[in-house]
Amino acid sequence: MEQDKPNRECLLDKTPQATLGKPLSRSEGLAKVTGTAPYAAEYPIADCLEGVLVTAPFARGTIDSIDKDTCLAMEGVVAVIDDERLTSRPAQGTAGEAPVQKPRQIDYFGQPFALVVAETFEQARHAAKHLEFTFTADDLSQVSFDPEGTESERQEETRQGDLAHAMAEAKHAVDARITTAGHASAAMEPHAAIAEWDGSNLTVHASLQMLNYNISEIADSLGMEEDNIRLISRYVGGGFGSKLGISQECLAASLAAMTLEKPVRVVLSRQQVFQNIMRRSETTQRLRLAAGADGALNGFGHEGLVSNLPKESFAEPILQSSQFLYSGENRLLGLDVARVHRMTAGSVRAPGEAVGMPALEVAMDMLAEETGVDPVELRLRNIPDAHPVEGTPFSSHKLAECLKQAADSFGWEAGPRKPRQRREGEWWIGTGMASAARVHNISKAKARVTLKPDGTALVETDMTDIGTGTYTILGQLAGEMLGLPREKVLVELGDTRFPRGSGSGGSWGASSVGSAVYVACQGLRRELASRAGVNEDDVSLKDGRIANGPSLVDLLDGKDLSEEGFYEPGDIDDDFVAAGFGAYFAQVRVNRFTGETRVDRMTGAFGFGRVLNQKTARSQCQGGMVWSIGVALTEALHFDPQDGHLVNCDLAEYHVPVNRDVPELDVIMVEERDPAASPIQAKGIGELGMCGGAAAIANAIYNASGARVMDFPMTPDRVLAAMP
């Protein structure tokens, strides 16, 4: 089905099974907590060889020669693979084609160019470390590392009216320069692949988010047909964007297996994950807000500079939600990209809003102070009725409700605010808030649903569950549509033998593939109705029977009944702006002597359409809020300005939040149905939790201590320096 208009009458509000939305525990839970769920590197495959990648110790130049013979003479070494088809960069999300493949041409420090294969991991690691090669490194003075000092190109621009004039005439104006550091996804499972080759067919157990695109990327990289490739990713140990496209280990394992005709496993070391996999670009942003006495915006400017490698099309889309979040007649939004030789920049959880929204929301806090309007009230006053430039209506808009509900739950004291009002011992204490917004994405997807003669159902799609709850929610959806309790629905994912799903990324998985399951079940319901001789609209399914009618087992009469559902977003995109909205409130304490910040408590309210499972949805929101803490306080990639290498390429030096950094998190899921977002009226949720949350913490730091830090993360040194 193609969606061209809103689905206002959704069957899911009428079905009697009442399993959808319930806070059920994950169906794969026991496998995960007992260590029996197999991740990519963990399939027991006999006589599997081990491969370790060799990486370049310089940022730009060429590998001239590799001394294979000496390496092959080392204990256990079987091969040195330096095939021209090795990929040198990861594929961008939804690329569906080969990424850059020139392994010997080095574009960033730590780029892999060869794979050493040995009988054991220890042998391969040792030999890879001692592989001899010659190279020509470009003169460092000719290589750009710093986006600020490099020429940039404008990637996109929106202009309306005259922002400069509005700023000059405004009663209140804020002109702020805010920077955010680069980030790493740092999924806990390192990128891994085991490849097997039987002479004509390639099977790869990999840790990937979007098998439907990844299979094309592998096929294109190898010059093979997709029909001869099978990808399996039943469990993925976190993705956060880093596993959207294939990365270097996939092709390395595949080429080694094809060359040696033996299975080969390649697992990136944690350092290699940091050095090779997508980073989130650092950003420098300029926010300009022009307002009248009441805080109503008349001018809105958001410009930014981000970076990427030459030839990469991706540019951290920091303006996405700024396009429509707040009103303002006179607008200027622009994004510039500088070409630098750091590893590929790409999607890291909530690309764009993760860093664009915090900058905007700090500027809004400054405007609140400037105008003397309460920060919550300021946002409420600036919610537009429609897209401020295009005039398109919103499909559904929950920002106001989220702001009010979260403020209430948090105990926000409305009114003009002053910093440095509360102190306990060494600690300044304060509160802050911010809005959340994330564009809604959706994609075409397929899923097959089969009713089995015993009255159970099977859902199959190559969609993945990366911790998002896909296994569970698809079971609940099919159960709701077919009148079956969740435990009667088996969900099989992560195998390209199944129909192509949407993949997990851009928060679109649940609404896209969920809609495919919905469509498949509609087909099954039609068939069941006709078999039972009842009108399709009257059919009511519960606990394995048609109400006042036959059981599914009887209707199936010993045979499978199967339906493939296909969902495709139509041109409804042009008619509505669809987005998830929310609000965050935080209380922090800031140490007056050290500048250390601790988050005491945090509340988030989010509107993301239909809630498919209250338990897993809440966890997604919490996860996003934890990332907000990381963006606000600790996470930053640090590059050496001399030779461009990533200095903090491990989990000891790249600081993700730990348990003690995270307080109790209060999550409010605001009831919403968004008929234009998807047939099941659901939107994305995996990213919304971190689209602005860092600003609630930043604004609380200011309210607590008077330190208005303009650079994320707000590490103690920066807070201390900014304290009055």
Added chain:
Amino acid sequence: MPITINDTPHELPDDPRVSLLDFLRHHAGLTGTKKGCDHGQCGACTVLVNGMRINSCLSLAVMHDGDSVTTIEGLGTPDAPSALQKAFVEHDGYQCGYCTPGQICSATAMMQEIANGWPSDASDDLEGPIKPSADEIRERMSGNLCRCGAYANIVAAIAEVAAEDAQ
């Protein structure tokens, strides 16, 4: 003497470079123990050695002659999960599940450390019994990273089991 893993004896590897973690995953076929960093920075590889939690990536297998190792597989199975394993499912103390075996092994040993009265940075004083408060749990579980950000639920799961134990 061999090494005992989940009550089963195993021969130690010939190659002294094999870490305890790789020995468990590759030689003993116990892949429930995870490798997140291989450098003692994430806690995904946490196992119990003679009842105490360690990062198995920071230890060589050959150093464990005669030791008794318990991995996540030894704590419970899908048919007979431990109280903590059940609580993690109930409280959604995980998402992708990759850090989870390490969290649960770590929590199992940590509750014993609290029972032993070993203080932490979050303890009110160095002597006397310690209550498994949320802050104690957060502090003591901070060596186990969870990038999915399931911390609040991990604390809730552990707190529930600690409260049951106290009864």
